[in-house]
Amino acid sequence: MPAIVDKSAKRAEIIRHAAETFSRTGYHATKMQDIATQADIGKGTIYEYFRTKEELFLAIYDSWMTEFESIVRQRVDAADDAMSKVDAIRGSAVEFYESRAGQAPLLLEFWAHALRTDNTVFLTRVQRTRQFLHELGTQLTQQLVHSGWFTDVDVEAFTHLESGISDGIFLAWLLDGRQFPLAKAYTFRQSVIGLGLLSDTGRNVLSERLSAKLKRGF
Structure with missing residues (x-):
């Protein structure tokens, strides 16, 4: 048998x-x-x-992103406020990238393949993850503005900018041979952005702590 x-x-x-x-x-x-x-x-x-080989390639991407999206969603839902949700996303991203440090070049191959292929299934899956992160970023930015932490800002423009900065940090980390601590780099980014967008009330509460992080660097 x-x-x-x-x-x-x-x-x-x-x-x-x-x-x-x-x-x-x-x-x-x-x-x-x-x-x-x-x-x-x-x-x-x-x-x-x-x-096909491309179908298998997509299956890897789908497996990784499904896991990542699930972890992010669980941690964001468990967080108490917008600031904690931002920390949850940052921590999840760093954990995901570092856990796959040995296979990190494959993440770049996913991006590169998305620019070359006309496979709608592959492109739709890539867009799904980016849309998931964009919608989450938009929601959290709106919450930070409405709760008084952030000054008024073009939410859509800021979300696109922040996404580009985050991707750029990851790319630099790979190209530099992972020579700087990724977690501290993302925290540093958050401090720079935070000091620029904080409302007067938020600045009074957090400026000393964020300024210290800026002085330490990463």
């Missing part, structure tokens, strides 16, 4: 080995046989789960 295969577990295993292989040799240089060798399975087995 043939062994019963847990298809969900097998799929996850293939995704894990594919991530390791893509991270090591790059998306374009990697062949399905390379992934099969890494996973110690036949190439035909991979095709039972994924029709």
Whole structure:
């Protein structure tokens, strides 16, 4: 009697080995046989789960982002106020990036592939994550303005700007060989932004603490 295969577990295993292989040799240089060798399975087995290399590549991205979005949502929902929610997002992002430091180049490959491909499924999934973060950033910025922590600001413009700064810090961290502490860099960014947007009331409460962080740097 043939062994019963847990298809969900097998799929996850293939995704894990594919991530390791893509991270090591790059998306374009990697062949399905390379992934099969890494996973110690036949190439035909991979095709039972994924029709193309791009579909497998997308499955890695979807797996990672689904996990990340779930963690962010849980922590944001558990936070008591807007400031705590901002801290929850920052902490979740740092934790996610650092936990995948060895495979971090693959995250850049996702971005690069999104610029090249016309695969609507891939592009839609990438956009879903960016939209999730954008909507969350917009909501929190509005809350910070309405609660009196932030001065009045163009919420949409600020959310786009903050997203670009965050992506830039991550990119610099990778290109510099992870030589600076990512968590402190994101905290430093938050302090710079905070001092620029704080209302008079918020500045009175937080200026001393944020100024100290600016002096320490990262």
